[in-house]
Each structure stands twice: as structure tokens, then as C-alpha cells.
Amino acid sequence: MQGPSEHGSHVLNNVPEISAFGYSPDVYLDAFEWPAISLHDQNRSASTEDSLSDCDDLHLDLTVDSSGLWPLKTSEEALLFRYFVTDLAPWFDFCDKDRHFGTMVVQASSTCETLLNAILSVSARHLSKSGSFDPLASDKYQRKCLQILIPALNNQHSLLESTLFAATAILRLFDEMADPVEDRQSCGHILGTHILLRAKENTTDSSLRAASLQVALRQEIFISFLTRTPIPPLADYLNIDRTTSPTDDYTWAVRMIAFTADVLSFCYGHSGRDTGSWQRLNDYLEEWTRCKPQSFRPIHYERKGCGYFPKIWFANDCHIGAQLYSDVCRILLLVHDPRMPSLGLDRSIAMKRVDNRVRHYVRRMCGVAISHPQVQPAASVTGMVIAMCGDRFSEKDEQQQLLHILKQSEAHLTWPHLKTHERLSQYWGL
Numbered sequence: 001m002q003g004p005s006e007h008g009s010h011v012l013n014n015v016p017e018i019s020a021f022g023y024s025p026d027v028y029l030d031a032f033e034w035p036a037i038s039l040h041d042q043n044r045s046a047s048t049e050d051s052l053s054d055c056d057d058l059h060l061d062l063t064v065d066s067s068g069l070w071p072l073k074t075s076e077e078a079l080l081f082r083y084f085v086t087d088l089a090p091w092f093d094f095c096d097k098d099r100h101f102g103t104m105v106v107q108a109s110s111t112c113e114t115l116l117n118a119i120l121s122v123s124a125r126h127l128s129k130s131g132s133f134d135p136l137a138s139d140k141y142q143r144k145c146l147q148i149l150i151p152a153l154n155n156q157h158s159l160l161e162s163t164l165f166a167a168t169a170i171l172r173l174f175d176e177m178a179d180p181v182e183d184r185q186s187c188g189h190i191l192g193t194h195i196l197l198r199a200k201e202n203t204t205d206s207s208l209r210a211a212s213l214q215v216a217l218r219q220e221i222f223i224s225f226l227t228r229t230p231i232p233p234l235a236d237y238l239n240i241d242r243t244t245s246p247t248d249d250y251t252w253a254v255r256m257i258a259f260t261a262d263v264l265s266f267c268y269g270h271s272g273r274d275t276g277s278w279q280r281l282n283d284y285l286e287e288w289t290r291c292k293p294q295s296f297r298p299i300h301y302e303r304k305g306c307g308y309f310p311k312i313w314f315a316n317d318c319h320i321g322a323q324l325y326s327d328v329c330r331i332l333l334l335v336h337d338p339r340m341p342s343l344g345l346d347r348s349i350a351m352k353r354v355d356n357r358v359r360h361y362v363r364r365m366c367g368v369a370i371s372h373p374q375v376q377p378a379a380s381v382t383g384m385v386i387a388m389c390g391d392r393f394s395e396k397d398e399q400q401q402l403l404h405i406l407k408q409s410e411a412h413l414t415w416p417h418l419k420t421h422e423r424l425s426q427y428w429g430l
Helices: 025-031 039-052 075-092 101-108 113-129 135-153 162-178 193-201 207-227 249-268 275-291 317-335 344-371 376-392 396-413 418-428
Strands: 300-306 309-313
Touching (some): 075 113, 075 376, 207 376, 344 376, 344 396
């Protein structure tokens, strides 16, 4: 290796060379000349050391006062809080470039009791589903949160607080863990979508409110897809540019999430499925695919890199989300194509073609989910699709892999995929 002088850099003369491993720290301390300490100073120093020995740490603010909620009261609460930060916040922040729930929401909970109890309740519920926590604890924190949240949501002035949006979004996830999705309509939440929409109509925009609405939209997409019911008009309140003009990658991804809601409204809404509406949706999907930035291409691809499924690596979570939700839209538009023949041999041929393409898209989604195990929402979206399209697969080994992904999806959010897993197992004879 050439020295600095060989590259023309300045050489510092008369500076001793210091080896990182040649001396102990004591050698360096001895090299300095410290000012003499008098007997009075020594006594004062000893007294100070005695007084400091009772402190937990120097320069660490452990003061408990009325204006703040940290440090938390118990180690149990600290565990639940940390679990939200490490395990649950990434789900809320999927396709959110500013990571509002992992940053702004977490920080705001240091002074907002409603937000703190929402965080503790959803963490306790999630851990209790896996048998790792007392199931009664989640109800305790939920009650504390709702005692403040429900009156606040009915107060016109309180609706201005964006933290209430975030608390509502968090408790809605809590609600989904409690209710079997096939036995209820999405408007039956304790905190239904209508509350978010009413609050949004009466408040000014903020990035946290937009992030909370985006979370709620993803929840409603999940429910609508599995229950085949209309989706509330949350996408209309996101205030994003829905065109295909140039913008940042995360906005491109949110466009596709919002478009998924449009497609579900077409498929399960009350307006009917006419050919013109289907064509407009299909045209937008093709235009979005054609115009999206080059950064949405995979950074790596292997056709059979994950068993039956391809290995597909993307750069960021927005690229993963955009790919998954665009494939959800492709599947929905395929199976709800009003141009599909109703009778005869043409219908049989068309159905075989549709099934082949649906299987292709499901396999691609499985490849994306398997290739990004650290991005937990990828498994959730893919599990949602497997739950509704699994009947189109016939090979036993592939069915086993699909069931594995479905179980992973259910284990992450503890949403009721498990019954679908059992139904698919029985249907396939596994």
C-alpha cells in the first residue's frame, strides 16, 4: 500500500505514530500532565463520588413529572413499548418514506397518554395471540385509551390533533386481531372508517393524518378482498397526485395502493361491472406500469430461486409494495373481466387462460414475500391473495409452500388467516 506522500498528500512531521493495539489506556493517561489536586479538592471529590453512587446514571434524565410519561412505570410497559417499535411499527410504516409510526408516533407518546395506551394495547394483544403475554393486559390498556379517545373524537376541537388519528389507526389494528374477518363487516369496528373520514373532513392536512389514513386504507383493502365487500372511499382523502406524472418512488407506490381500492370498488361495489369502467382501470394499470421509474425494476431475479417461486429482490419497501399491490390489481381485473364469455367452449378456454395467469401472479407475489422476510407486510399481502386464490393450485409440493407462506402471514399480524389455512388444507387433502 502506498503512503500518503506518494499521492501528494501533506505529511505531518514530528507527530508520534499511535498504534491502536500497542498501549493500554493507562499509558495515554499517564502521558498527560494533570493539575495538582489539593487535600480540600480530594475530600470534595470523594464526597461527590459518594453522592453519585446512588444515581442510576450520569447525564440521564430520569425525572418523573406531570408533563411527560417516560420513563415508563413498569418493565412490562417498557417491553410492550419496545415491541411496538421493533416489530409492529414497521407494519404501519410500510411504503411510508417518513416512517411516521416508528418516529413521530413513538416520540409523541412520551407526552400523549392516549397514544401511549394505544401502543401498549396493540403490543399486548399481538404478543398474547402467540401465548407470550397475558391476554387481559391488552384489554386494560385499550380501556384506558378509549376512555380518552372516544370523547375526544366527538369533540370538534380535539379532532385537530393528528395524534388522535394515529391512535385510531393503531386501535383499528387491535380490533382486527379480535374479530373474525369473515363474520363481520368492516364498518362494525369500535373505531370505524367513518370516524376517520369525518375527522379528516374537519381538519387541516398533516403528514401524520395522511400516514394514518394510508394505514387504514391498507386495512380496508385487506378486509374488502377477503370478504368481497365494498371498500370505504378512503383513497379519495389521501390528497396525492393520482396521475402518472413524475414524482418520488414512495408516491408512485401509494398511487398503486389507492388504485387497488379503486379496483376493489369496481369489483365489489354497487355500481355494477361495466366494460367501460373495467377498460379505464386496466388502461391506468398499464400506464402506471409503463411510466413508473426504472428504480422499480428488481435488483436481482432468479426464475426458480425459491422453490416453485422466483427470487426477486427490490431496493426499498415502496418497490415491494408497488409490485405486490399491482399484482393484486391484475388478479382482480382478470377474474372480474366483464368481457369473459358466459357459456360454451370459449368460456372454458378463457377460464384456463385466466387461471394460468392468476397462478403466475400469485407465484410472483410469493417470490417477492419469500425474498424479503424482513419486510413483514409483504407476507401479509401475499397471504391475503393465497387465501382467495389457493384453490387454483393442484401440485402437492407447491400447495405445501403456499400453506407455509399463509401461516407466516397469519403469525405476523394474527389476523384470521388461520381458518383459511385450515380450509385450504382440507380442500387440498393435506
